[in-house]
Amino acid sequence: MSAAEGKAPILQVRGLTKRFGGLTAVKNLSFDLREGEIFGLIGPNGSGKSTAMKSIMGIERPTAGNVLLDGEDLAGKPSHEIARRGFGMVFQHSRPLNRQTVLENIMVALLPDSLFKLFADRALVDRARWIAERVGLEKVIDRKPPTLPFADLRRLELAKAIARDPKLVLVDEPFAGLTSAEVGVFSDLIRSFRDEGRAVMLVDHNVKSVAALVDRVLAMYLGEEIVTGRAEDVMKNETVRRVYLGGTIQTSARPESSFADKQPLLQVENVSVHYGKAQALENVSIHVHEGEFVSVVGLNGAGKTTLFNTISGLLPYTGSVVCSGENLRSRSPAKIARGGVVHCPETRELFGEMTVRENLDLGGQHLERAAQEKQLAWLFDLFPILKQRQGQMAQTLSGGEQQMLAIGRALMMQPRILILDEPTLGLAPIILEQLSKALEKLRQTTPITVLLGEQNVTFALPHADRVYVLEHARIVWEGGPKEFAETAGANFL
Structure with missing residues (x-):
């Protein structure tokens, strides 16, 4: 008392x-x-x-x-x-x-x-x-x-x-x-x-x-x-x-040994970031294999967005970020994206006064016409609602539809690594289910590597092969999703 x-x-x-x-x-x-x-x-x-x-x-x-x-x-x-x-x-x-x-x-x-x-x-x-x-x-x-x-x-x-x-x-x-x-x-x-x-x-x-x-x-x-x-x-x-x-935790991880690359596709080593005098990341290290789905979970303010912005070249940092054996430090964000590391930010950053189709065409502008149409057909199969809404202004879409469009535009760039930052933020359960099915389809049918940042662990874990827990600017845990559900998940809050 x-x-x-x-x-x-x-x-x-x-x-x-x-x-x-x-x-x-x-x-x-x-x-x-x-x-x-x-x-x-x-x-x-x-x-x-x-x-x-x-x-x-x-x-x-x-x-x-x-x-x-x-x-x-x-x-x-x-x-x-x-x-x-x-x-x-x-x-x-x-x-x-x-x-x-x-x-x-x-x-x-x-x-x-x-x-x-x-x-x-x-x-x-x-x-x-x-x-x-x-x-x-x-x-x-x-x-x-x-x-x-x-x-x-x-x-x-x-x-x-x-x-x-x-x-x-x-x-x-x-x-x-x-x-x-x-x-x-x-x-x-x-x-x-x-x-x-x-x-x-x-x-x-x-x-x-x-x-x-x-x-x-x-x-x-x-x-x-x-x-x-x-x-x-x-x-x-x-x-x-x-x-x-978010609810009951389910897992279906593939073991890390199932990924053939001896050298991980993406390696982040001892990265630290400051916003002025505030430390946002402290000696963070993660690695991601080609074709692997890795979830970085943490509460708001833990540093997930900062980590992804760093990988994408948007922030100065100490440490190293290496993709396909090449250091990304000297590359601009545009060059990093063109090289296959495509970031779908938490804020979506859509062009609201452009149509759904125009936003998607921007993502696929580097492709030849035939390749663009093929990619678009594949995307409409993944997100059928975007095909129905393709003539509609992006700003008139619901929050869930805007999130699908943001992911869709990123996928039109044919990423080798897709970074998804808090894709479930503010979305209704029915939209979460649609996003979950789309991610599982990506996981099962494409070679795309996904790095997912989420607070909602019940969305993040079913698609994860490995999990990192980011807490107070530091990685405090790494392991499989099943192990997280049995041990670390109990202490997540």
Whole structure:
């Protein structure tokens, strides 16, 4: 039993709803948060977590509902007024004043709203120094933000959030871009806020880190609450597991020894990638044999898209990416694609004002007319709906049809390696079934090699010969899909 249980709620959210046109991003969400409690919001990508937090903080204006802090309804008030009432917000992306030192950044956060006090007195400086020490910035207090490592930039955001001594601290993606060791340090720091009596609410894609930190957690899906309770109980909830994992895991792997190439077709060795100061991949190594289907599974934010963008030549990196014995580092993305490594991105990148047929013709423009028609006939057999829709504008297709078109355009390039990034994102079960059948047909009837990135393991595993688990920018597991289902799958969340 946590120390917060039995205390009166400091924050009461009742019937919170946020619509964007016809899309309901948050629907009738209600929960309480008590003094001295850490409360987490989790859910797959697009479940409404960040929108809910922004609506509470006043960054988004709620469509309906109440946000009560100590009984006062703050719903709909601007964010600066809500902050004055006792909210502190830690944003995912650091927003420091780059020309000021760490100390000066904290002092700005401490200044009165009127800004009448133009010159800092000794008490203000001392308070800023104490806050810097409180979050572990005492050694860099005189440095400017551009010179700081990423973890210290995150500490600076925490310092600014607690500068006005808030009752409630809202933290958006506290662990994004941090190493495993830094996650532990930040978890201890957030726990210390609770120990001081503050209420803390956080959202993060790193479900394991959230579960290890919070007193209670609310799991969301498609804008609605699934269940609220202790983290260990929520993680065992069948509905929660289904929306993260997708359902019953089935496997039908071919053993790695069945692939004839002695040298794998694709080899990624010790690849590291940074976005500014945030590490997105850390010494990642994978290999893929010719004709093999390999699934890279991981929760949102693990680094799957970064890995695929790196292979496709879209990002700078350290390490090596070798295909057919040739290093791809010096090749442009266009040359890599023409060489047979074709990437179907998570965002699809269709030409919305062009027809289905025109999008497909773009993919097959390098082919002779007869070869293009042959490839198109094969593709229409794989995705019959595209033949029916070939005269229709791409932007008028359903989400599932757009995903089929994106895959179809990639296949028109006759890839040797097809990279599929989160093809199931946001799709209805009936469309997932159609995509699954198409992938199995590719697997059984073509020599195409597929590298698939997915959060939905029940879609990824039936077609996989091998599986990699990517967690927090690192490969943490490799093996067969059956072994994953029996061992690693139990710990996936």
